[in-house]
Amino acid sequence: MNQRSSPRVVVSLPDGSKRAFDRPISVEAVAYDIGSGLGDDCVAGVVDGDLVAPEHRIASNADLRIVTPDSAEYVRVLRHSAAHVLAQAVLRRFPNAKLAIGPPTDDGFYYDFDDVELNQHDLADIEAEMGDIVAADDDIVREEVSPDEARERLADQPYKRELLDEIESEDEPVTFYRQGEFEDLCAGPHVGSTGDIGALSLLEIAGAYWRGDEDKTMLTRVYGTAFERESELAEFLDRKKEAAKRDHRKIGEEMELFSVPNHSPGCVHFHPNGMAIRRELEEFVREKNAELGYDEVKTPELNHADLWKKSGHYEHFKEEGEMFAWKQDGREYGLKPMNCANHASIYDLRRRSYRDLPVRFSEFGTVYRNEQSGELSGMLRVRCLTQDDGHAFVRPDQIRDEIARTLAVIREMYAAFDLDVILALETKPDDAIGDDARWEQAHDALREALEDEELDYEIADGEGAFYGPKVAINANDAIGREWTIGTVQLDFVQPERLDISYVGEDNEEHRPVMIHRALLGSIERFMGVCIEHFAGRFPFWLAPEQVRVLPITDDDSDYAEGVADELAGFRVEVDDRDWTLGKKIRAGHDDRVPYMVIVGSDEAESGTISVRDRAERQRNGVEPADFRRHLEREREEKHRESKFLD
Numbered sequence: 136m137n138q139r140s141s142p143r144v145v146v147s148l149p150d151g152s153k154r155a156f157d158r159p160i161s162v163e164a165v166a167y168d169i170g171s172g173l174g175d176d177c178v179a180g181v182v183d184g185d186l187v188a189p190e191h192r193i194a195s196n197a198d199l200r201i202v203t204p205d206s207a208e209y210v211r212v213l214r215h216s217a218a219h220v221l222a223q224a225v226l227r228r229f230p231n232a233k234l235a236i237g238p239p240t241d242d243g244f245y246y247d248f249d250d251v252e253l254n255q256h257d258l259a260d261i262e263a264e265m266g267d268i269v270a271a272d273d274d275i276v277r278e279e280v281s282p283d284e285a286r287e288r289l290a291d292q293p294y295k296r297e298l299l300d301e302i303e304s305e306d307e308p309v310t311f312y313r314q315g316e317f318e319d320l321c322a323g324p325h326v327g328s329t330g331d332i333g334a335l336s337l338l339e340i341a342g343a344y345w346r347g348d349e350d351k352t353m354l355t356r357v358y359g360t361a362f363e364r365e366s367e368l369a370e371f372l373d374r375k376k377e378a379a380k381r382d383h384r385k386i387g388e389e390m391e392l393f394s395v396p397n398h399s400p401g402c403v404h405f406h407p408n409g410m411a412i413r414r415e416l417e418e419f420v421r422e423k424n425a426e427l428g429y430d431e432v433k434t435p436e437l438n439h440a441d442l443w444k445k446s447g448h449y450e451h452f453k454e455e456g457e458m459f460a461w462k463q464d465g466r467e468y469g470l471k472p473m474n475c476a477n478h479a480s481i482y483d484l485r486r487r488s489y490r491d492l493p494v495r496f497s498e499f500g501t502v503y504r505n506e507q508s509g510e511l512s513g514m515l516r517v518r519c520l521t522q523d524d525g526h527a528f529v530r531p532d533q534i535r536d537e538i539a540r541t542l543a544v545i546r547e548m549y550a551a552f553d554l555d556v557i558l559a560l561e562t563k564p565d566d567a568i569g570d571d572a573r574w575e576q577a578h579d580a581l582r583e584a585l586e587d588e589e590l591d592y593e594i595a596d597g598e599g600a601f602y603g604p605k606v607a608i609n610a611n612d613a614i615g616r617e618w619t620i621g622t623v624q625l626d627f628v629q630p631e632r633l634d635i636s637y638v639g640e641d642n643e644e645h646r647p648v649m650i651h652r653a654l655l656g657s658i659e660r661f662m663g664v665c666i667e668h669f670a671g672r673f674p675f676w677l678a679p680e681q682v683r684v685l686p687i688t689d690d691d692s693d694y695a696e697g698v699a700d701e702l703a704g705f706r707v708e709v710d711d712r713d714w715t716l717g718k719k720i721r722a723g724h725d726d727r728v729p730y731m732v733i734v735g736s737d738e739a740e741s742g743t744i745s746v747r748d749r750a751e752r753q754r755n756g757v758e759p760a761d762f763r764r765h766l767e768r769e770r771e772e773k774h775r776e777s778k779f780l781d
Contacts, residue, residue, distance in 0.1 A: 145196045163189035166201045176203040179212050179324035184596055186211060188310075188323035190277065202324075210362065214239035216275060216325045217265075217332050217361035221246045223317035224264035225357070228257075234319065235294040235345060235354055242371075243360030247343055249294065253355055258337045261357070265335060272330030273315040277323060279308040285320060294345065295320050334368035335361040338375070347507050377614050383666035384513040390671055390679065390727065393514065393662075401511045401518030403659050408679035411706060412665070413658055415677050417499060419551075419773075420523045420654055423544050429497035429525050434477035436501055440467035446476040446629055447568045451601045457504045474500035475626075475651055478526040479633045482647075487637040492647060493533055497525040499658070514663030521658045528635070528647040531580075538584040538606075538623055541652050545608055545621050548654060551773045552665065552674075554610035557617065558590055561598035561605050568601055569628035577604050577625045602628040605651075612668040620661055624651040672749060675729045675777060676770045681706045683728045685719045687735035694739040698732060701759045705766055724749065729777050732762075752780040 144156045146165055154168060162182065166189070167174030177189050179202035186208055193199065202208045218237035221244070225232050229251045237246035253261075280288070282302065288311070289295040299320060302309060312321045314329055326332065337359040345351040362368045379385075387393045392409035395402065405413055424431065440460055443449035452458035452472045460469040471477065478496045487494065501521045510516050529537050542558070549556050560581055563574045581604055585592050592606070599605050605624035609617050626649040630636075636644040655661040665677070675681055682705055686695035692711050699707045710719050716733065723731045733745040733753075746762060747753040765779050 147198045149200050159192045159194040162191050177201050211239045212324050213326050214244040214361050217335050218244040218246050219319055220265050220268050224261045234292055245356050245358045247354040247356050249354050253340050262337045269329050269332050272328050274328050275314045275325045278311045285309050332361050333363040334365040381667040381670045383663040386666050386671040403514055411679040412677055424497045429495040432496045432498050436470050440469045442476050443469055448472055459503050459505055470503040472502055474498055474524045475526055479635050482528050483635045489637055489639045492530050494528040500524045514659040517659050522653050523655050525652045527650040534580045535584045537650055539588050541623050545654055553775050557609040558592040559595045559607040560592050561595040561607050564597045564599050566601050573627040577627055581625050600624050602626050618664050620656040621653050671727045674775050676773050678729050680708055680728050682730045683723045684709045684732045687716050691735050695734050748777045748780050754780055
């Protein structure tokens with residue numbers, strides 16, 4: 136009796152079911168195996184997290200999600216095809232242009248070109264050409280060719296040939312996608328025809344280095360977006376227009392909050408108004424750290440690189456080109472990319488007992504990341520950042536409670552900013568260090584903490600830190616954009632690498648568990664998010680200028696100064712410019728000041744004030760002491776909107 140061999144390929148589907156095949160099988164074939172309707176609708180697949188073409192062959196056990204026009208991933212397929220339409224349109228108008236890469240993005244797509252100079256007027260013409268290509272409804276056809284034939288087809292495309300040279304096997308065919316007269320070296324996937332791209336728009340032109348390398352050629356990058364329906368495109372463009380109004384760089388300049396001068400690329404200069412906001416954020420964090428039992432420390436930015444080699448940061452950040460390091464006097468030094476190794480060194484200065492734990496250290500620690508120039512963006516992507524960092528050294532039995540308490544405080548803090556919190560459990564990444572058993576233990580501990588507290592969360596496979604999984608705190612702002620800000624990370628690896636311990640109840644040495652956490656994340660990034668979230672109209676407690684006193688005439692200036700003195704302790708300015716009252720009010724409104732106090736001869740005679748808020752409501756005959764008491768309450772309770780004139 137012959138025994139059948141075990142199936143070679145097991146495909147796991149989203150509903151938990153599995154299908155076994157005795158040979159490698161394409162994504163499309165799996166879809167047809169499930170049902171003919173699904174096979175007909177299959178436009179792509181997601182295999183172990185990677186978006187692939189229907190023809191992609193699954194050769195080993197894998198997780199598979201079939202992509203149809205109803206799937207969330209479908210818009211990425213459509214945008215990838217739109218990028219090809221963009222390249223086709225550019226070549227029609229600029230036949231000598233050289234093609235680089237053209238991937239989809241979260242918001243749209245882009246394509247990089249060389250040997251072409253474009254301006255905004257060109258974009259309108261190219262977009263019109265793209266419209267013609269979409270209207271032609273040409274089939275998008277996949278072709279497999281040998282590498283030799285591919286080189287012949289790409290004879291006048293040096294960037295494509297460079298990509299082709301990186302394909303490992305000369306024996307394996309490569310894929311082109313063709314539509315009309317245009318073809319491109321591409322792994323796909325794509326929609327069936329250009330007509331499937333329902334609505335598109337070109338957005339802007341930028342520069343981008345080839346392969347992100349500043350030593351390589353600067354290319355011309357054209358950004359665009361695409362959707363199935365015109366209504367979706369219109370909604371996106373409205374959101375983009377609103378986002379442009381809220382751009383933190385524009386508002387930061389208008390309100391004199393910060394700058395990033397050319398002599399400090401990626402390093403934020405906080406101006407007096409910006410420092411007022413930063414101090415408030417820091418004090419808010421200090422208040423919460425005190426509730427959580429953290430002791431504040433301060434550690435230096437400069438360390439021997441040996442410290443980072445022990446912790447694993449050196450290898451991780453050096454490989455990514457993100458660590459500033461140099462040699463001096465025969466020793467290698469580095470600017471710290473994280474604070475955790477320094478905190479562990481403080482922990483390790485004396486012998487710890489199980490009774491001492493948790494030990495908690497917090498720091499507004501300045502760290503450095505050598506981000507690429509093209510990726511820097513105001514306060515949101517920087518090289519020098521200050522984390523509201525904290526590390527708790529705990530026993531294993533203390534993990535759940537420590538994480539739960541931390542998450543509760545973070546959620547409470549974000550409510551003060553009117554940010555909706557979304558939690559994501561980020562699991563082991565490809566560059567993880569440490570053994571699998573430790574990682575599984577850490578995953579289970581975070582999962583149990585989230586579920587014990589009945590918190591909703593998403594799974595983000597492979598997005599954890601290199602030393603441990605984490606809960607990412609993502610927040611939706613006023614116009615629906617999602618930002619990753621705070622984190623809570625569980626680490627069994629670094630205590631072992633840094634050789635720190637405590638004496639247990641059994642008088643034996645044990646490893647503590649490190650919990651890394653940042654409540655707001657980096658001060659720079661969180662402040663940038665706040666600027667855009669509030670569009671510069673900060674809550675009273677955060678506003679760099681909280682009250683502006685407006686004397687109606689020069690004769691009222693002394694009384695105005697007296698009112699400002701009565702409001703000492705708040706951020707108050709007197710507008711004594713030789714302007715009309717109407718012009719001063721407009722200026723206060725444009726400057727986004729929460730409250731304006733108007734004083735004239737009537738107010739001086741009665742010893743009162745008139746109070747006006749940003750919503751243009753006004754109350755006359757207010758006692759200054761009553762107004763001060765209200766401001767104290769509004770600051771203490773961190774109201775998101777002004778309440779005095781409610």
